[in-house]
Amino acid sequence: MQKLKIAIQKSGRLHDESLALLKDCGIYIDNGRDQLKASATNFPLEIYYLRNGDIPQYLKDGVIDCAIIGENLLVEKGEEINIVGRLGFSKCRVSLAVSKFMKYNSIKDLNGKRIATSYPKTTQDYLDKNGINAELHIINGSVEIAPNIGLADAICDIVSSGSTLFKNNLKEVEVIMKSEAVLAVSPNISDIENNILEKLQFRIKSVLQGRDSRYVLLNAPNDKIDDIIKILPGMKSPTLLPLAEEGWSSIHSVVNRDTFWEVIEELKAAGAEGILVCPIEKMIV
Numbered sequence: 001m002q003k004l005k006i007a008i009q010k011s012g013r014l015h016d017e018s019l020a021l022l023k024d025c026g027i028y029i030d031n032g033r034d035q036l037k038a039s040a041t042n043f044p045l046e047i048y049y050l051r052n053g054d055i056p057q058y059l060k061d062g063v064i065d066c067a068i069i070g071e072n073l074l075v076e077k078g079e080e081i082n083i084v085g086r087l088g089f090s091k092c093r094v095s096l097a098v099s100k101f102m103k104y105n106s107i108k109d110l111n112g113k114r115i116a117t118s119y120p121k122t123t124q125d126y127l128d129k130n131g132i133n134a135e136l137h138i139i140n141g142s143v144e145i146a147p148n149i150g151l152a153d154a155i156c157d158i159v160s161s162g163s164t165l166f167k168n169n170l171k172e173v174e175v176i177m178k179s180e181a182v183l184a185v186s187p188n189i190s191d192i193e194n195n196i197l198e199k200l201q202f203r204i205k206s207v208l209q210g211r212d213s214r215y216v217l218l219n220a221p222n223d224k225i226d227d228i229i230k231i232l233p234g235m236k237s238p239t240l241l242p243l244a245e246e247g248w249s250s251i252h253s254v255v256n257r258d259t260f261w262e263v264i265e266e267l268k269a270a271g272a273e274g275i276l277v278c279p280i281e282k283m284i285v
């Protein structure tokens with residue numbers, strides 16, 4: 001039977017959440033420790049555990065069909081690779097940073113300077129776009145230390161919380177791009193594998209929509225229903241059920257995770273009582 005070949009980071013920032021996502025999609029993986037390849041037991045999927053940095057080339061060559069990878073790495077190494085889904089984890093940005101003691105007014109201050117980075121293409125493209133001439137030093141890790149040891153005047157690297165920059169006395173001065181984990185697809189994927197990919201995408205979308213939403217149940221006196229329903233969006237419209245007690249109803253709806261607390265406050269102010277909030281495992285709209 002034909003299987004979809006998916007690459008997942010072998011170890012590192014993306015590994016755990018990539019596997020958790022497949023698990024939430026109901027895909028079980030026959031997983032021994034330190035394996036390089038595994039098969040799903042209940043879905044036509046073969047998992048390849050690879051270095052993040054090697055994945056763009058494997059996708060280009062069509063050795064694998066798709067991958068969970070940091071978007072920033074596709075910008076760096078995989079222009080011709082399509083992104084078919086944003087996965088909402090490993091959010092970070094690729095930024096330029098300089099010593100916190102340097103007077104920095106604009107990108108022009110980097111003219112003629114040395115910049116250390118693991119992302120030379122991303123950095124060079126940004127410099128070119130801004131008409132800046134700088135010397136790039138390509139290093140593969142611990143980039144933030146470069147200015148402190150006199151190797152460079154600035155760096156271009158991944159920033160998330162900013163604590164690595166802070167610890168190294170650096171300040172972020174330009175955000176080149178924002179990134180998150182994405183589902184990327186080989187330009188050489190066949191029709192059969194594409195069919196399996198569409199099934200996987202459908203599952204991923206249902207899981208991510210569920211993660212972003214909460215199911216809310218509440219009680220309200222009937223004369224408050226109109227006001228409460230105005231606050232609740234719901235998938236189509238809220239569900240309304242009579243309570244055993246005369247003159248009261250139960251209202252059910254779906255609320256976005258990000259606006260959830262504000263909505264609850266409004267619901268309480270509008271007369272809602274006994275509010276219950278439940279996670280949603282999958283959401284198919």
Ligand SMILES: Nc1ncnc2c1ncn2[C@@H]1O[C@H](COP(=O)(O)OP(=O)(O)OP(=O)(O)O)[C@@H](O)[C@H]1O
Pocket residue numbers: 009010011012013014050051052053054069070071072073090091092158159160161179180181
């Ligand atoms: N501090 C961070 N916070 C959030 N996301 C991050 C962070 N650092 C890296 N990432 C994201 O996770 C991806 C993988 O980063 P990680 O450091 O685990 O691997 P790597 O060193 O780029 O790759 P390799 O697997 O080749 O060793 C990055 O490409 C980026 O998209």
Ligand SMILES: O=P(O)(O)OC[C@H]1O[C@H](OP(=O)(O)OP(=O)(O)O)[C@H](O)[C@@H]1O
Pocket residue numbers: 013141142143144157158159160161162163164165
């Ligand atoms: O803004 P922060 O939250 O401090 O995160 C940024 C740091 O995280 C990543 O390194 P990682 O820890 O993955 O180590 P690595 O350099 O060995 O990949 C990245 O290369 C930065 O150094």
Ligand SMILES: [Mg+2]
Pocket residue numbers: 013
């Ligand atoms: Mg890293």
